[in-house]
Amino acid sequence: MSDIVLEARDLVKHFPLTQGILFKRQIGAVRAVDGINLQLRRGETLGIVGESGCGKSTLARMLVGLETPTSGDLFVQGRNMAKVGGAERRRGRRNIQLVMQDPYTSLNPRMTVGDIVGEPFEVHPEVLAKPKRRARVQELLDLVGLNPDHINRYPHQFSGGQRQRIGIARALALNPEIILCDEPVSALDVSIQAQVINLLEKLQDELGLSYIFIAHDLSVVRHIADRVAVMYLGRVVEIGTEDQIYENPTHPYTQALLSAVPVPDPKLRGLRDQIVLTGDVPSPANPPSGCRFRTRCWKAQEICAQQEPALAVRQSSAHPSACHFAEVRDVVHAQR
Amino acid sequence: MSTDVNVKLDALPGLDADALPLEVKNLQVEFRTRNGIARAVNGVNFSLRAGETRAILGESGCGKSVTAQAIMGILDSPPGFVTGGEIRYRGVDLLKLREAQRRKVRANRIAMIFQDALSALNPVFTVGFQLGELFRKHRGMSRADSKVRAVELLDLVKIPAAKQRVNEYPHQFSGGMRQRVMIAMALALDPEVLIADEPTTALDVTVQAQIMSLLAELQRERNMGLLLITHDMGVVADVADQISVMYAGRVIEEAPVREIYESPSHPYTKGLLESIPRLDLKGQELSAIKGLPPLLTDIPKGCAFNPRCRYAQDACRRDPVPPLYQVAPSRSSACHFWKEVKADV
Ligand SMILES: Nc1ncnc2c1ncn2[C@@H]1O[C@H](COP(=O)(O)OP(=O)(O)OP(=O)(O)O)[C@@H](O)[C@H]1O
Ligand SMILES: Nc1ncnc2c1ncn2[C@@H]1O[C@H](COP(=O)(O)OP(=O)(O)O)[C@@H](O)[C@H]1O
Ligand code: SF4
Ligand code: SF4
Ligand SMILES: [Mg+2]
Ligand SMILES: [Mg+2]
Numbered sequence: 001m002s003d004i005v006l007e008a009r010d011l012v013k014h015f016p017l018t019q020g021i022l023f024k025r026q027i028g029a030v031r032a033v034d035g036i037n038l039q040l041r042r043g044e045t046l047g048i049v050g051e052s053g054c055g056k057s058t059l060a061r062m063l064v065g066l067e068t069p070t071s072g073d074l075f076v077q078g079r080n081m082a083k084v085g086g087a088e089r090r091r092g093r094r095n096i097q098l099v100m101q102d103p104y105t106s107l108n109p110r111m112t113v114g115d116i117v118g119e120p121f122e123v124h125p126e127v128l129a130k131p132k133r134r135a136r137v138q139e140l141l142d143l144v145g146l147n148p149d150h151i152n153r154y155p156h157q158f159s160g161g162q163r164q165r166i167g168i169a170r171a172l173a174l175n176p177e178i179i180l181c182d183e184p185v186s187a188l189d190v191s192i193q194a195q196v197i198n199l200l201e202k203l204q205d206e207l208g209l210s211y212i213f214i215a216h217d218l219s220v221v222r223h224i225a226d227r228v229a230v231m232y233l234g235r236v237v238e239i240g241t242e243d244q245i246y247e248n249p250t251h252p253y254t255q256a257l258l259s260a261v262p263v264p265d266p267k268l269r270g271l272r273d274q275i276v277l278t279g280d281v282p283s284p285a286n287p288p289s290g291c292r293f294r295t296r297c298w299k300a301q302e303i304c305a306q307q308e309p310a311l312a313v314r315q316s317s318a319h320p321s322a323c324h325f326a327e328v329r330d331v332v333h334a335q336r
Numbered sequence: 337m338s339t340d341v342n343v344k345l346d347a348l349p350g351l352d353a354d355a356l357p358l359e360v361k362n363l364q365v366e367f368r369t370r371n372g373i374a375r376a377v378n379g380v381n382f383s384l385r386a387g388e389t390r391a392i393l394g395e396s397g398c399g400k401s402v403t404a405q406a407i408m409g410i411l412d413s414p415p416g417f418v419t420g421g422e423i424r425y426r427g428v429d430l431l432k433l434r435e436a437q438r439r440k441v442r443a444n445r446i447a448m449i450f451q452d453a454l455s456a457l458n459p460v461f462t463v464g465f466q467l468g469e470l471f472r473k474h475r476g477m478s479r480a481d482s483k484v485r486a487v488e489l490l491d492l493v494k495i496p497a498a499k500q501r502v503n504e505y506p507h508q509f510s511g512g513m514r515q516r517v518m519i520a521m522a523l524a525l526d527p528e529v530l531i532a533d534e535p536t537t538a539l540d541v542t543v544q545a546q547i548m549s550l551l552a553e554l555q556r557e558r559n560m561g562l563l564l565i566t567h568d569m570g571v572v573a574d575v576a577d578q579i580s581v582m583y584a585g586r587v588i589e590e591a592p593v594r595e596i597y598e599s600p601s602h603p604y605t606k607g608l609l610e611s612i613p614r615l616d617l618k619g620q621e622l623s624a625i626k627g628l629p630p631l632l633t634d635i636p637k638g639c640a641f642n643p644r645c646r647y648a649q650d651a652c653r654r655d656p657v658p659p660l661y662q663v664a665p666s667r668s669s670a671c672h673f674w675k676e677v678k679a680d681v
Binding site for chain 2 (some may be wrong): 051052159161189190191192193194195197198216218219220222223242243246256257258259260261262263264265266267268269274276277278280332333
């Protein structure tokens with residue numbers, strides 16, 4: 001069997017921009033995700049980072065089937081989800097589950113924890129016979145470090161970190177192989193964040209899960225990810241192993257992003273290479289020609305406006321980087 | 337009508353130009369709610385020098401914003417009440433001033449910026465009108481003059497094309513730009529103290545870096561005291577001079593920035609540092625602090641941190657609350673066993 005559990009090929013999602021109330025006229029499109037290729041291997045964690053609005057959540061929603069791609073293909077365990085029959089698609093979907101950011105709004109306040117965690121069985125009743133479900137839910141609660149006796153409590157009786165555990169238990173209910181986490185710890189306090197990260201790592205070891213881990217905190221992503229994809233305006237601009245991206249970034253955007261992350265060590269103050277970007281991210285409805293990063297890039301040349309750089313391995317980049325002038329620059333460590 | 341506020345401020349009883357711009361002593365704030373009394377701030381002490389950055393660090397709910405609101409006099413009251421302590425501006429206890437005087441000090445000498453710029457700005461007025469309003473109201477300036485000052489301020493906070501953008505509304509600005517506008521408003525009347533409550537928490541790191549460097553630059557130029565409220569240990573390491581760590585409404589450790597990262601002397605501070613991943617390290621072990629912060633209506637006896645503390649002993653579970661022990665000339669820790677904690681690496 002192939003080692004690749006999930007693959008996106010040229011995945012695109014455009015949201016139409018319309019004008020007029022009665023006769024809606026399309027006047028353009030928000031190009032939220034604009035041609036993404038990704039592969040997720042069995043047992044690995046692929047981190048996805050990028051500024052707000054770059055398309056991370058839209059990509060996630062397509063990968064779990066909550067959003068239909070405008071074009072492109074999605075393969076789960078080698079099967080094209082658009083081409084297989086209904087039963088097989090359902091099985092494919094079951095295999096990928098989503099953990100969302102906000103532990104406060106993603107759980108229905110009127111359902112008990114038992115109902116929330118067991119809800120996937122209502123959607124996929126074939127997975128487990130009804131009489132066995134309660135025991136399974138308790139087992140899941142135990143697995144994520146919650147007290148199985150609290151099965152009849154309501155979400156408001158739990159803290160943010162505990163609610164995130166409830167979300168994780170629900171995601172695990174159908175024994176998926178792939179878990180997609182969209183900012184799973186962003187809303188949590190530092191001391192609670194570590195509890196949830198450690199739990200996700202433990203579950204991965206025990207259950208052999210593959211993760212896609214979306215986060216804006218680049219330090220958290222480094223900690224948990226084996227490989228990392230950096231997104232800008234609906235595209236992947238650089239992708240590589242954790243080591244390649246953090247120790248040897250070659251795309252100017254990655255470098256700017258990393259250099260902006262503060263390191264909790266006052267001894268490094270002023271000693272790291274600092275890149276302060278000017279200007280805002282352009283609108284995804286009207287991305288710049290050529291390289292999309294060129295309006296904020298300090299290295300931009302004429303060719304950058306004319307020719308879109310391919311995401312490819314280059315002479316000066318051992319891993320794929322979408323920059324005509326890719327070159328390594330250390331922005332993470334102190335410079336002499 | 338005289339509009340030179342400094343003349344009036346000079347008349348404050350007990351004003352001492354040589355005293356610190358901000359000193360908070362034993363501040364106590366409680367919320368009287370249906371579920372009981374929530375003791376949000378239980379004796380907070382710190383001081384701030386001109387040109388200094390003090391970080392107030394702590395997790396959500398520990399009382400950081402309430403402390404700031406009490407200083408600014410914008411506490412939600414009722415249910416919130418300041419029940420004790422002093423808030424001194426250059427020696428003058430603001431809590432003892434008449435309301436009108438207090439408001440004057442706060443409007444002119446102490447300013448605040450908030451996490452959520454959009455809700456702090458008025459959506460129905462242009463940015464220029466809102467900035468100008470400050471000069472018209474507090475400096476008695478004309479419409480034309482105040483407009484000129486508004487453009488200067490937008491320039492100061494590096495908003496491109498300030499002359500045009502001064503006529504735009506808050507929703508026409510990006511998140512980072514709105515935060516700049518709020519900084520401009522806070523600095524309009526040349527305050528001596530700026531309180532920034534999670535000023536970059538809602539922003540991307542790239543924008544955070546821009547805003548923090550702008551704040552540092554303006555602070556340096558004006559020799560302002562900056563009280564930076566945050567939960568981000570990375571930002572603190574980058575900009576703070578002094579740190580006060582809060583837990584359950586108290587300052588539990590206070591130290592200069594380098595020392596606190598090198599040798600934390602309170603188990604909570606130590607736990608926080610061990611639980612965050614670092615950008616420049618790989619394969620780190622994260623050791624989480626077990627359990628949850630307490631409910632403020634039900635703070636544990638003795639040391640509030642004791643149910644989560646791996647150093648806890650019987651003495652910690654009994655009253656009194658651990659006092660702030662002096663660890664070094666400019667350091668203190670509210671832990672009975674700070675020596676062991678500090679030595680434990
Ligand atoms: N349903 C929709 N209709 C129109 N535009 C949308 C829709 N959903 C998302 N967008 C737009 O698509 C772009 C990408 O949004 P997305 O939520 O995927 O970003 P993100 O990377 O997850 O950002 P964040 O870090 O803020 O979560 C944004 O410009 C957003 O405004
Ligand atoms: N208006 C209010 N009414 C009741 N309780 C409040 C109010 N504002 C804050 N509190 C409580 O005071 C405590 C401290 O809050 P706050 O200072 O906002 O925390 P933070 O450290 O996250 O800024 C919290 O428990 C909070 O619920
Ligand atoms: S292709 Fe040009 S504009 Fe784009 S990142 Fe590289 S140098 Fe900058
Ligand atoms: S006083 Fe006791 S419980 Fe509190 S921090 Fe120190 S060792 Fe821990
Ligand atoms: Mg998102
Ligand atoms: Mg707050």
